Amino acid sequence: MSQTKGKVLCVDDEPNILRSLKWMLQKEFEVLTATSGQAGLMLVADHDFDVVISDQRMPGMMGSEFLREVRKRSPRSMRILLTGYSDLQAILRSVNESEVFRFISKPWKIDELPGVVAEAALIAKTQPVPAPIAEAEEAPATVATGVETVLLVDDDSSIFDMLCREVGEQVHVSFAHDLGEAVAAFDREAVGVIVAETRVKGIDMTRMLKLLKQEKPDIVTVVITDKTDAEEVISLINQGQVYRFIPKPVIPAMLKIVVNSARAKRTQLRNAPEIAHRHAVDKISEEARISLAKDIESASHAGGSGGGLMDRVTGGLGHLFGSR
Amino acid sequence: MELSSVATNGSSQTGGSKTAAAESRRQHAAAKHFQLVRYFSLASLVMFVLVALALTYFESQQSGFFKQVQKEEGDFFKKVQDDFSNQQDAAARRDLLTIHEAGNVNLTRLFANALWEKDFAPFVAKAQDIPVDHCRSITDLKDEKDGKLKPPPEKKACFSEVGKKIMAIKGFADLNSKVYDSMKKSTVFKIKVYDLRGITVYSSENAQIGEDKADNAGWIGAAKEGKAKSELVFRDKFSAFEGTVEKRDLIQSYLPVLQPGSDTIVSVFEIYSDVTPFLDQIKKTAAGIKKTATDNQAKVEQASATNQGKVEDFSTQTLIIVLALMLILFGALFVIVHRADAIIARQETEQQQAQQQLAQAEKMASLGQMVAGVAHQLNTPLAFTHSNVSMAMQAIDGYEKPLKLASGISALVKSAGADQISISLESLKAQASGIEESDLDASMPKEMLSDTLQGIEQMRELVENLRDFTRLDRNKTARFDLNKGLHNVIYIAKSVIPTRIQVVEEFGQLPLIECNVSQINQVFLNLINNAAQAIAGDGTITVRSRMEGNRVRVDVTDTGSGIAADALPHIWENYFTTTASGDGTGLGLPVARTIVEEHGGEISVTETSGAGTTFTVLLPAGA
Numbered sequence A: 001m002s003q004t005k006g007k008v009l010c011v012d013d014e015p016n017i018l019r020s021l022k023w024m025l026q027k028e029f030e031v032l033t034a035t036s037g038q039a040g041l042m043l044v045a046d047h048d049f050d051v052v053i054s055d056q057r058m059p060g061m062m063g064s065e066f067l068r069e070v071r072k073r074s075p076r077s078m079r080i081l082l083t084g085y086s087d088l089q090a091i092l093r094s095v096n097e098s099e100v101f102r103f104i105s106k107p108w109k110i111d112e113l114p115g116v117v118a119e120a121a122l123i124a125k126t127q128p129v130p131a132p133i134a135e136a137e138e139a140p141a142t143v144a145t146g147v148e149t150v151l152l153v154d155d156d157s158s159i160f161d162m163l164c165r166e167v168g169e170q171v172h173v174s175f176a177h178d179l180g181e182a183v184a185a186f187d188r189e190a191v192g193v194i195v196a197e198t199r200v201k202g203i204d205m206t207r208m209l210k211l212l213k214q215e216k217p218d219i220v221t222v223v224i225t226d227k228t229d230a231e232e233v234i235s236l237i238n239q240g241q242v243y244r245f246i247p248k249p250v251i252p253a254m255l256k257i258v259v260n261s262a263r264a265k266r267t268q269l270r271n272a273p274e275i276a277h278r279h280a281v282d283k284i285s286e287e288a289r290i291s292l293a294k295d296i297e298s299a300s301h302a303g304g305s306g307g308g309l310m311d312r313v314t315g316g317l318g319h320l321f322g323s324r
Numbered sequence B: 001m002e003l004s005s006v007a008t009n010g011s012s013q014t015g016g017s018k019t020a021a022a023e024s025r026r027q028h029a030a031a032k033h034f035q036l037v038r039y040f041s042l043a044s045l046v047m048f049v050l051v052a053l054a055l056t057y058f059e060s061q062q063s064g065f066f067k068q069v070q071k072e073e074g075d076f077f078k079k080v081q082d083d084f085s086n087q088q089d090a091a092a093r094r095d096l097l098t099i100h101e102a103g104n105v106n107l108t109r110l111f112a113n114a115l116w117e118k119d120f121a122p123f124v125a126k127a128q129d130i131p132v133d134h135c136r137s138i139t140d141l142k143d144e145k146d147g148k149l150k151p152p153p154e155k156k157a158c159f160s161e162v163g164k165k166i167m168a169i170k171g172f173a174d175l176n177s178k179v180y181d182s183m184k185k186s187t188v189f190k191i192k193v194y195d196l197r198g199i200t201v202y203s204s205e206n207a208q209i210g211e212d213k214a215d216n217a218g219w220i221g222a223a224k225e226g227k228a229k230s231e232l233v234f235r236d237k238f239s240a241f242e243g244t245v246e247k248r249d250l251i252q253s254y255l256p257v258l259q260p261g262s263d264t265i266v267s268v269f270e271i272y273s274d275v276t277p278f279l280d281q282i283k284k285t286a287a288g289i290k291k292t293a294t295d296n297q298a299k300v301e302q303a304s305a306t307n308q309g310k311v312e313d314f315s316t317q318t319l320i321i322v323l324a325l326m327l328i329l330f331g332a333l334f335v336i337v338h339r340a341d342a343i344i345a346r347q348e349t350e351q352q353q354a355q356q357q358l359a360q361a362e363k364m365a366s367l368g369q370m371v372a373g374v375a376h377q378l379n380t381p382l383a384f385t386h387s388n389v390s391m392a393m394q395a396i397d398g399y400e401k402p403l404k405l406a407s408g409i410s411a412l413v414k415s416a417g418a419d420q421i422s423i424s425l426e427s428l429k430a431q432a433s434g435i436e437e438s439d440l441d442a443s444m445p446k447e448m449l450s451d452t453l454q455g456i457e458q459m460r461e462l463v464e465n466l467r468d469f470t471r472l473d474r475n476k477t478a479r480f481d482l483n484k485g486l487h488n489v490i491y492i493a494k495s496v497i498p499t500r501i502q503v504v505e506e507f508g509q510l511p512l513i514e515c516n517v518s519q520i521n522q523v524f525l526n527l528i529n530n531a532a533q534a535i536a537g538d539g540t541i542t543v544r545s546r547m548e549g550n551r552v553r554v555d556v557t558d559t560g561s562g563i564a565a566d567a568l569p570h571i572w573e574n575y576f577t578t579t580a581s582g583d584g585t586g587l588g589l590p591v592a593r594t595i596v597e598e599h600g601g602e603i604s605v606t607e608t609s610g611a612g613t614t615f616t617v618l619l620p621a622g623a
């Protein structure tokens, strides 16, 4: 069956689900199924899958655990997590540990899921596999070559102090208090990694992060979460391909590891931009785009006093939404 | 059918009685509550009355005492005054006597000097010679009235005879007139002269001459001892120099007459001098003093009455003030107690509300958990049935073309005669060109639909479970198959607890028990959740049910971390939790205990160690 679009592994403890998935996908893909994580891993050892789809809640091995193992054993396979009822903790873990490509919530839509799987399979087949990035405290030497900025967008300056203490010696860290300042910073500096809260001064930052990833896929995003809900995290992954989540309260060592890892990823993306295709995102809606533009404008009005700032914000906007 | 009717009856009855019991408990608490104010009012009113009585008693006692003291003082004062006036009177009389005696002595001297040598001495000498012994020898007779010896009339006549003899002595008339002359216009009313035998030798009242006075104490004192003796006497009628006088105070003096120039007593004088004016004076003074004393006494009595009145007024005032103060105190205390009571009542209702909110919160939490669990359970069949039905519909879409072709052929076949079939292969080919082999496989859509049916069956089962779980979720009790309930709870709990935890059911034979189903479900859901929370990795929760005596015993055993010794005493407290903040409310166990105890049962930790924990619930089976 060399004419199929790819080889897909489906893992779920519920046989009915597996059958249904198989019926749906078997026209376009070669589909194998397993009813547990362990069985799935055995298949992974024997086959070269383009896409691995797993349910999150399974007895024994959880979906996120299974996908983490898959990422280790078969890095080129794209990972998709099916979530029904899921707790935030499991989702965050799966993001940070297994770097999933998409979350698909149950029940899925039969006219969408095959498309997502096809996209994933295409990426797996065509895009090069990145070298694994060690979760080391010290960033790889290659990073030092860059003169890029780590931008923190947060209304809490204590995290900025912490960030400076942890990585300030190796990299330039700049700080934006709000959306306006963040946009201005993009215009002013070459930002490689952005660390942001989901809400800054009451304004939703997730739209900006998603848009940023859409326009500039090689910028690595890290999100500090407090009381985010699962929905938000899922949309941040699917539309923003957030690299890592840091739970609050922020632990300095954790911040350091995550930021260094993000910088390494950034280096990887810059050196081989095609890898970014592995992090392709769903487009955000037009309304979200418009509301973001409005917020940026009002933020710059509220904070802006000098005439130059407005220009810079506008410039930043242009830079962000670059009409290239 | 029968069971359900029994359940309804039972539930309505026991439900009623249970609510009634709860109601009465509440009322009991309320009654206890009101009794605070009532008891306070009653006790303090009684105290109030007692104190008032005691005060009145003491006050009256005090005023009585005061009255007594006043009276004694008054009496004393009166006695002093009386003594004083009596003494004063006596002194005045004594003084009068003394003065007049001295006056009479002097008068006698003067009289004697003037008349004795020339007139009286020879006269007395002559009179003394007249014999009297024959008169004296007449014996006295006993008086019949008072039993005293009294001289008989012959004796008096005998002495009267002597008197006549004396008056017959020459010079008597001369003497008598001399005495009268010198005594006229004086206060002396009478003069008598006795010889040394005691015979009256002269009297200005001539009738008395000759009388024997030898037994008279005054005569004896003067004649034998030479002592003057005076006495104050009162006479209604008295024959004086000027004639008979009436109502007179007189001083009667017996005076010895001495031989001039010697101490020899030669005779005895008896002089009556009038002191009526003096005595009147004294009496007047005494009366004045008496009046003053009486006035004083009256004043003292009036003052004491006034004082008494004042004291009584004062004590009444004191009493009124104290009573008023006590009334105010009572009022203030009453207000305070009333307010305190209101505050306590409010706090109680607040606490009750808080308790209700607690229970509500816990209920909502477990409800939320349940909803999440149900949503998850529902989600799986929903996912594949939805997908399958969509695909089956696509498959049916694929049958459209072949079916059209088939219907065309069948129409053709039907319209033509048996031996004249002419099929235009060209047109059929065109129609069949769009038909793919795979579209014609009817077995797959059938399988899809049969899976869908399975999914629908799963959902139906779930809904059934759910209905059982929340059955009669009103504040009502029902006869309930606890094993079935436990199975449901486990089913629901499984959807939210991690899948690496196994839940084992070991159910024994149980009778139906009377209970509030949703509350009992909540108890076991809480216990199973706690058990799951205590298990970090893989583990097992065993739910065991059996009869123990006449009670139903359910053990929930986990293979978790156990309860730390320092946490064990606190696990039943509201808000006690060892879970990370935000995860647990710490209400699970206290709510469970409240529910179990309301059912007349017990809940406890029967075993806990590093290897796990067992919670045991005992419920009365007969209830």
Ligand SMILES: Nc1ncnc2c1ncn2[C@@H]1O[C@H](COP(=O)(O)OP(=O)(O)OP(=O)(O)O)[C@@H](O)[C@H]1O
Residues within 6 Å of the ligand: B526, B530, B531, B533, B534, B558, B560, B561, B562, B563, B567, B571, B576, B577, B578, B579, B583, B584, B585, B586, B587, B588, B589, B590, B613
């Ligand atoms: N099976 C168990 N094993 C070990 N510890 C337990 C167990 N059950 C209860 N505990 C301890 O008792 C504490 C109180 O339990 P409780 O159910 O009242 O509150 P919670 O579980 O912390 O919060 P909530 O139930 O409101 O979500 C728990 O925090 C835990 O420390």
Ligand SMILES: [Mg+2]
Residues within 6 Å of the ligand: B526, B529, B530, B584, B587, B588, B589
């Ligand atoms: Mg609990």
